[in-house]
Amino acid sequence: MRRAFLSFVLLATSCTFGDGVQPPSPSTAPEAATIAAGTAAVTTTAAATPADPATRAAALFTARSFLDALSAGEWNGAATMIVDAPEDLPETLAAWSESITLVDASYAIGFDYVTDELARVGASATLTPKGFQAWRFETALDLAFDGSWKVVWSPSILYPGLADGDRLVVEHDWAPRGAILARDGTALVRSVPIWSVGVVPGRIEDLDVVVAVLEEAAGIPGDTVRAEIAKPGVQADWFVPVGSLPTSATEAAATLSATPGILLREATERVSLSPGLAAHVVGAVGPITTERLDVLGPPYGPNDLVGVSGIEQSFERQLAGTPDARIVWLNRYGQTIETLLEATGTPPESITTTIDLTVQTAAERALEGISKRAAVVIVDTETSEVLASVSRPIDGFDRAFLGSYPPGSTFKIVTAAALLEEGMSPEDRVDCPAEVTLGGAHFRNAGGRDLGRITLATAFAESCNTTFTALAVQRLSNAILGSVAMAFGFETDPDAGLPAATPRYPEPVDTAELAASAMGQGRVLVTPLEQASIAAAVAAGGWLPPTVIVGETDRVRVPLDPGVASDLADLMLLVVTDGTAGNARVPGEVVRAKTGSAEYNDAGDTHAWIVGYWNHLAFAVIVEDGGSGGQTAAPIAAAIIQDLVG
Structure with a gap:
């Protein structure tokens, strides 16, 4: 403890x-x-x-x-x-x-x-x-x-x-932190007992001996020991932690304890089910910062360890509980005279996530070998519970929940929903020229393609920019497209159990921005978490706020017109069978999706997107600076599905 x-x-x-x-x-x-x-x-x-x-x-x-x-x-x-x-x-x-x-x-x-x-x-x-x-x-x-x-x-x-010279000391004994569990109860991370290995500078008789023993018995580098002792402000009677030792290492513990100046204390450390598994969901524990100490307040102290990211941070109070406490009277020599007052703390709680180990593992495997920054989110189509969330690099920020990106052509799911609600049909004939000018801005198709007169369904499958920008200006308004975007969760602050960025659909200021917004550019921003929930909304017939915590029942679904949902499902199927998401096909499986290549700078460089669903799983994949969604992101989605099919 x-x-x-x-x-x-x-x-x-x-x-x-x-x-x-x-x-x-x-x-x-x-x-x-x-x-x-x-x-x-x-x-x-x-x-x-x-x-x-x-x-x-x-x-x-x-x-x-x-x-x-x-x-x-x-x-x-x-x-x-x-x-x-x-x-x-x-x-x-x-x-x-x-x-x-x-x-x-x-x-x-x-x-x-x-x-x-x-x-x-x-x-x-x-x-x-x-x-x-x-x-x-x-x-x-x-x-x-x-x-x-x-x-x-x-x-x-x-x-x-x-x-x-006497002191009153408040001592806290913290119980081991609660575990963070997958949806089946398997511990993603848990606390195990260890020995905290430290030195007391004032008790060291021979520093060289102490360093040699720590290196040989516990594998603690001598440079680490010397650096910790030399830190400004270290006092002679302080316990200075330098490493840890498993409680099973009894022989090494005995050797360390017998060396003047080395002290072992009971402690715990967090151990993951598998290194890096669901790392950004689980988060990490580390030394408390001044800012965090101000937020948490007593009974936390400046030497405590707390959650610094992920669920470890969001559910700090539940995972830590409150410590047993006592007020102790010490004399000027640090000797205990009397325990004056005691209080019993509250036990830590374990937190159960919605993470599915099988789905999470498949998502992580699919990103192996991807050198670019990337993220995957998979949610259950009916419950919007997050079954998998992966961000790479693993030592970077949580791109899955906090990364805000232009959605590019994946936003055409929202634009298509608005057009369908306004009375259009997938079989309506529309124009797909190579270029259009709207509100003084020029919009082009990828590769400069001119598909001529085609159906709305084909325009969606081929991701025709000129079709959707022009239709947005001709048939929609700021209010109409904005309202549909809100129904898919835009401008709704997430309450997913972890910090998450709010998806943004700012009201366009002119015709040119309305056209850009309709193809997922302009100032429109989404997270992979939001993208997966949009795909789930099509599958389930309405948008439900996503969550990563089991038992969150106060979420309310925003219904989608059944006919619109059915048409969108057909359109997304066509994208895979006859359109830009051909690389997401998996033999024998029905996959629905929409790709996107979202420009993020003036040079026209693009992030690669795919969002969609298969069976009860809705997914979103982004590869930063990945170019084409169909070429880069779609194969990752297919790899996940193929892994789960077996």
């Missing part, structure tokens, strides 16, 4: 009160009480004259005001009521509150014993540190009169018995 510490040190001052002994009983005055003000101890006896009511009231007022300032976190105000207060007392009080993560404090005055010059006032303290039940104890403060009543500073005000 991992342990985190938050602490404060009670700084030495010239104003202390004895050793923080317990206050006298409120029912009787003491035979004698010793009060130390500054460096002089004054003993009052039973013969001392109690103060008059007005003096007593003034002393109690000061005591109450000081305790109220502590309760409110007004550290500067509290310091003004201290006799000869150290300059850094406000910082000391703030550090005390922060170190025990104090969220609420109250004090009730109990006994008091007041003379004309000195006073002792008891109080019942109720403190509530974050993550703990209310903490109740009795404390006392002493006051001295020199023209006005002032509190005599002592660390024991904060807790009885605390002395200069």
Whole structure:
């Protein structure tokens, strides 16, 4: 288990009160009480004259005001009521509150014993540190009169018995993180026990010996050890992690433990089912950053490990749970005096994803040997659950969910849906010239092809740019095409269980941009996740927001006209059998698809796309700078299907 510490040190001052002994009983005055003000101890006896009511009231007022300032976190105000207060007392009080993560404090005055010059006032303290039940104890403060009543500073005000240099430490024991599971319950990643191997610089007798033992017994490079020890700020009594060791390596562990300066601690590490499997979905665990610490807050500390990407990050609180915690009193030498308060944490939870191991493995195999940046997403056509998600390179960002790309001709699925909804038929005759000018902009077909007078179905299968741009201008409007795009999920912020970019369909500013948008250019942007969900919408008769987490039931399908969905399915089949996606054919299988070659710069370079579906699987494949979708992306889709067919 991992342990985190938050602490404060009670700084030495010239104003202390004895050793923080317990206050006298409120029912009787003491035979004698010793009060130390500054460096002089004054003993009052039973013969001392109690103060008059007005003096007593003034002393109690000061005591109450000081305790109220502590309760409110007004550290500067509290310091003004201290006799000869150290300059850094406000910082000391703030550090005390922060170190025990104090969220609420109250004090009730109990006994008091007041003379004309000195006073002792008891109080019942109720403190509530974050993550703990209310903490109740009795404390006392002493006051001295020199023209006005002032509190005599002592660390024991904060807790009885605390002395200069003592610390209160919040220790956290984190349980092993929950597993991240595939849809069948197989652990994609889980925590296993290990030994965290570290060095304590102040205990090293011979650094060369330590380095040699670590290299021989644990395979930890000597350069790593020396570099970690030499880092700025490393203290002699720190545990400095330098590597890890399996718990099964008992002989090596014994050798390491017997070497002065080497220390082993119980820890855990994340182990994947297979290296890199669903890497961007699962994510990674790493050291907490300052920004992440600000977001998570207590009980997290600066030395904790947290999820830094993927589900590890998105579901950090569920996977980590909350730690067992305790407030411990340490003396100036770091020795434990007493455990003062304990709290039981909440156990970690495992997260079940929608990832299908068979489909995920097929998708990853299909990208083996692809040297360009690429991504694949496969979703279930009925549920829009993500069955596979792959991004390459593996050490890059999550292109499948976060990559925003122009869709190119794959957007003609949306444009065709709009045209069909407006009354066109796949058999309607349309023109496919080599070039058209719309709104002052020129639009050309790939390869300069002129197909003449053809059916809308053929124009879709051959991905005729001039047909769809012209029809968008003639038959559609910004509102119509925009509305259909929204029905396919554009401008809907994803809630897929992982961070994902929002697909964009900005309203065109003129005729030229409407034409460009109709062929998936202009300012239109999509993710592979969105593209797979569009294909699924055709198969299922409506768009359903995709998710990578099992059990997400609050998603609502946006229906697609059944006739339009049927026509789109036929059009996408024709693309594979007689059009640009011939390379996606798999013998004996019915595959429907749409290719795209999406320009992404002024030079006309293109990303290669294919989106489609087969059986209950909807897919999207992109290869950045891949050129033709039919030539580059379609074979990848075919390889996935062939792998699954067996």
